[in-house]
Amino acid sequence: MVIPTHGRHRRDLLARCLAALAATDGADVLEVIVVVDGGDEGDGAGLAPPDLRCRFLAQPRSGPAAARNRGWRATDAPVVAFVDDDTVVGRRWLADLAAAFAAAPDLAGVGGAVLPLRPRNLVSRAVTDLGHIAHHRASDGWRLVTANAAFRRDALEAVGGFDETFAQASGEDWDLSVRLQRAGFRLDAIAGAEVRHEHPTTVRAMMATARRYHASVPLLEARGSRSVAPVEAHPPEALTPSRRFVGWAKGRRRRGIEAARQRAGRGRVAGVVAGVELVLYGGPFLRKVPTFVARARRAPARPSWPVAVLEALLEVAWRAEFARPVRSPAAAGGALRISVVVPSSGRPELARAVESVLGQTYPHWECIVVDDRPHGEGLALPADPRLRTVGHHGRRSPGASRNTGAEAATGDVLVFLDDDDELLPNRLQDVARALPADGLHVCAMRRTYPDGTERSSPLPLPGRLGPVLRGRPPFVTQVAIWRRDFVPFEPALRYAEDVEWWFRVAPGASLAVTDRPGYHKHERVPEERPSAAARRFEDRRRILELHDAALRGDRRALAFHRARAASAALLADRYAEARSLAAGSLVALPSVLAAKVWWRAATRRPRR
Numbered sequence: 023m024v025i026p027t028h029g030r031h032r033r034d035l036l037a038r039c040l041a042a043l044a045a046t047d048g049a050d051v052l053e054v055i056v057v058v059d060g061g062d063e064g065d066g067a068g069l070a071p072p073d074l075r076c077r078f079l080a081q082p083r084s085g086p087a088a089a090r091n092r093g094w095r096a097t098d099a100p101v102v103a104f105v106d107d108d109t110v111v112g113r114r115w116l117a118d119l120a121a122a123f124a125a126a127p128d129l130a131g132v133g134g135a136v137l138p139l140r141p142r143n144l145v146s147r148a149v150t151d152l153g154h155i156a157h158h159r160a161s162d163g164w165r166l167v168t169a170n171a172a173f174r175r176d177a178l179e180a181v182g183g184f185d186e187t188f189a190q191a192s193g194e195d196w197d198l199s200v201r202l203q204r205a206g207f208r209l210d211a212i213a214g215a216e217v218r219h220e221h222p223t224t225v226r227a228m229m230a231t232a233r234r235y236h237a238s239v240p241l242l243e244a245r246g247s248r249s250v251a252p253v254e255a256h257p258p259e260a261l262t263p264s265r266r267f268v269g270w271a272k273g274r275r276r277r278g279i280e281a282a283r284q285r286a287g288r289g290r291v292a293g294v295v296a297g298v299e300l301v302l303y304g305g306p307f308l309r310k311v312p313t314f315v316a317r318a319r320r321a322p323a324r325p326s327w328p329v330a331v332l333e334a335l336l337e338v339a340w341r342a343e344f345a346r347p348v349r350s351p352a353a354a355g356g357a358l359r360i361s362v363v364v365p366s367s368g369r370p371e372l373a374r375a376v377e378s379v380l381g382q383t384y385p386h387w388e389c390i391v392v393d394d395r396p397h398g399e400g401l402a403l404p405a406d407p408r409l410r411t412v413g414h415h416g417r418r419s420p421g422a423s424r425n426t427g428a429e430a431a432t433g434d435v436l437v438f439l440d441d442d443d444e445l446l447p448n449r450l451q452d453v454a455r456a457l458p459a460d461g462l463h464v465c466a467m468r469r470t471y472p473d474g475t476e477r478s479s480p481l482p483l484p485g486r487l488g489p490v491l492r493g494r495p496p497f498v499t500q501v502a503i504w505r506r507d508f509v510p511f512e513p514a515l516r517y518a519e520d521v522e523w524w525f526r527v528a529p530g531a532s533l534a535v536t537d538r539p540g541y542h543k544h545e546r547v548p549e550e551r552p553s554a555a556a557r558r559f560e561d562r563r564r565i566l567e568l569h570d571a572a573l574r575g576d577r578r579a580l581a582f583h584r585a586r587a588a589s590a591a592l593l594a595d596r597y598a599e600a601r602s603l604a605a606g607s608l609v610a611l612p613s614v615l616a617a618k619v620w621w622r623a624a625t626r627r628p629r630r
Contacts, residue, residue: 023052023103023172024093026086027066028059035108035220037069042110044071047117055079055096056107057089087184087194090168094178103172108220110139111170118214119172130177130207131199133157133166134215141323145228146221148333151321152314154231154340155221157211163203164210168195170217177207185245187359187386192238197245228336232343239344240459241358244434244506304342311338358454360387361433361505365423366441368395371544375441376403378542384450390430391441392423421511421519424498428508436508438499442544449540453502461532463502465540472547481535493582495524500541503527517558518565521583525569555594562587563599581611588619597623 023043027036036056043054054076058065060083070076081092094102101123105111115134122132136156138146149155158165181201188194199209222228314334318325325333362379366372372391379389389409393401396417403409412430414423428436435453439445449465457463467479481496498511498520509526511519566573566587573580588603604620607613 023054023105024090024097025054025056025105025107026059026089026093027056027107028061028083028089030061030065032107033065033069036066039105039107039109039111040070040074040076044074046111046113046115048120049074049116052116053077053097053099055093057081057093059083059086059089084186085189085194086168086191087188088186091183091186094175094183098175100175101172102175102178104168104170105217106169106219108139109169110218112216112218115170115215115217118212118216122210122212122215123172123174126208126210128208129174129210130202131166131171131173131209132215133164133209133211134170134172134217135213136167136170136217136219138221139218140221140223143221143223144329144332145225145336146223147323147325147329148318148336149221149228149231151318151323151325151330151333152337152340154235155219159211163199163208165196165199166209166211168198169219170215171195173202177202177205180207181205188238188241190234192234193242196242200245225336225339229339229343232340236344236346240504241434244358244504299346300339300342303345304338306345307338307341311335314338358386358435358457359433360384360435360437360450360453360502361427361431362387362389362437362439362445362450363392363424363427363431364389364439364441365392365394365420365427366401367417368393368401369441371442372401375439375444376409378444378446379409379439380404380406381447382445382450383447384454386454387450388431388433390427392427392430394418394423419511419513419516419519421515421523422513425510425513428505428510431505434505435502436505437502439541440499440543442546443499444542444544446540446542448538452536452538452540456534456536457502457504458532458534461534462527463534463536464496464500465502465536466538467497467500467541467543468539469543469545471545478539481537495521495528497541497543498523499543512568515561515564517561519561522565522568525565525572529572555590556596559587559590559594559596559599562590577610581607581613581616584610585613585616585619588616588623592619592623597626 025036025039040054040056043049043052046052050073052075054070054074056066056070056076056078058078058080061080063078063080065080066076066078077096079092079096081089090104101119103116103119119132119134123129138150140146141150155167155169157167157171181198183198184194185197185201188197203209222231311331311334314337315327315330318330318333318337319327364372364375364379366375376389376391379387387408391401391403391409391411392414393411394414394417401411403411412426414426424438435457437445437450437453446468452465453463464481466481469477469479471477479496479500509523512522515522562583566583573583584603584607588600588607591597591600591603600623601620604616604623607616608620
């Protein structure tokens with residue numbers, strides 16, 4: 023069995039856990055591996071009872087997932103059990119686990135009962151009765167918690183063990199359960215093999231646990247590992263006054279609440295801010311108090327009515343934390359896995375682009391280079407397991423190439439890079455810190471022109487995507503987006519495909535902005551071929567056709583995009599279309615650009 027631990031302040035907890043293991047039935051066949059995360063092997067000196075076979079391993083601070091992997095890989099036992107260092111196993115714990123595996127040879131993992139160590143404590147009972155630290159049964163199988171679970175070694179090897187990008191105890195066990203069941207293994211939970219766990223005993227500790235679990239939700243959703251929702255979603259049609267109020271707080275004012283929290287720090291002001299958040303986000307759940315009371319009364323402990331009501335109020339506080347917006351998935355205690363998609367036509371600048379990815383300060387990434395050459399003969403990349411090439415079966419549009427890369431990606435987040443540009447070293451780190459749980463992230467861009475001059479691109483306001491349609495939106499290469507929310511590009515467009523993409527993304531997403539440049543764009547001299555100019559105009563006209571309804575609802579956006587299409591028509595020597603589009607732009611909203619294009623098209627001035 024494997025026990026992860028960290029810090030000398032947990033020596034007493036670990037000693038209690040080891041003493042209970044020595045007293046369990048069959049302890050003579052048990053090999054215990056304690057992995058000290060962020061310490062040294064001497065931290066466990068003198069803690070293990072003399073009659074218990076126990077080894078201590080140490081590793082740099084990497085989190086409990088990495089510690090459990092280090093432990094099970096250090097043994098050749100066919101079954102590996104996991105408990106936490108703040109647990110106390112029951113007398114028949116080992117015998118019950120062995121019986122469960124013996125009775126079902128096809129069982130890859132089993133979870134035993136997780137009970138509170140201090141059942142008389144109100145907070146601990148509420149966490150237990152309402153099932154927050156327990157195994158859960160979802161529609162596609164069990165989610166086991168590693169406070170008390172055992173797995174067959176071959177199953178762990180088949181899926182690679184725990185995902186080590188989870189740097190805290192925040193859902194890595196649920197993620198493992200999902201990956202095991204997707205690989206065809208069966209999991210189960212039993213009523214025996216009891217373990218007493220040190221549940222939170224204060225409201226502050228309970229809310230810290232809820233905050234850690236809540237912050238892991240975007241990671242689990244991105245990896246498809248969360249199918250047991252801790253909070254019921256509010257249907258949009260249920261517009262009660264309290265829900266309207268919460269919607270107002272979460273929308274227009276949530277940035278103000280978060281700013282107040284950051285300014286408050288600690289002390290009395292922070293307590294006031296926390297109280298306001300509890301009212302705003304917990305208010306809608308007050309009507310569900312009778313349901314929470316009934317659920318608590320059905321728990322095995324069957325608390326009295328007054329205790330059940332207090333547990334229900336604690337449940338309201340728990341759910342208020344889950345209703346509050348997550349500031350950043352980096353708070354999850356788990357690292358985002360970022361997939362960098364690089365469409366390439368084999369330009370020599372590709373080596374520079376790939377080197378910029380290798381130079382990132384953030385380590386949890388993969389780079390997918392989409393070979394967009396006509397014959398796809400393979401691209402020479404540096405030897406790094408995080409780099410791979412995806413064939414594209416001939417030359418296609420940039421949007422189609424990005425779609426191919428997104429389909430091949432395995433990360434949580436997509437970041438796009440052109441093969442003649444660079445990511446600045448801080449780019450992926452900024453994404454991990456600032457990407458909102460329900461939106462996109464855009465960084466500032468450094469632009470270098472052929473004559474050596476540099477210029478920065480304007481950025482939209484945080485939280486507002488609608489106005490980007492009224493002007494030139496950020497380049498898609500400035501964007502980071504959750505893979506689960508990715509909207510494919512229109513493959514038929516070769517130019518301005520990112521402009522069309524914004525029309526479909528902007529209406530339903532929020533936006534986070536980092537003013538620090540993260541992308542270095544090397545501008546090139548535009549193509550002068552008549553065919554390129556004609557194709558650019560056709561693509562601009564196609565955008566107007568595809569999104570005519572949306573544009574007609576916004577005069578400013580309609581005027582801008584008609585003027586851009588008119589400019590493209592003028593460059594393609596399509597003077598009649600240029601005049602018509604420029605006149606339509608002037609009717610929607612007069613502008614200098616539209617007037618200039620109309621005049622040049624009307625006088626049929628040749629292009630310079």
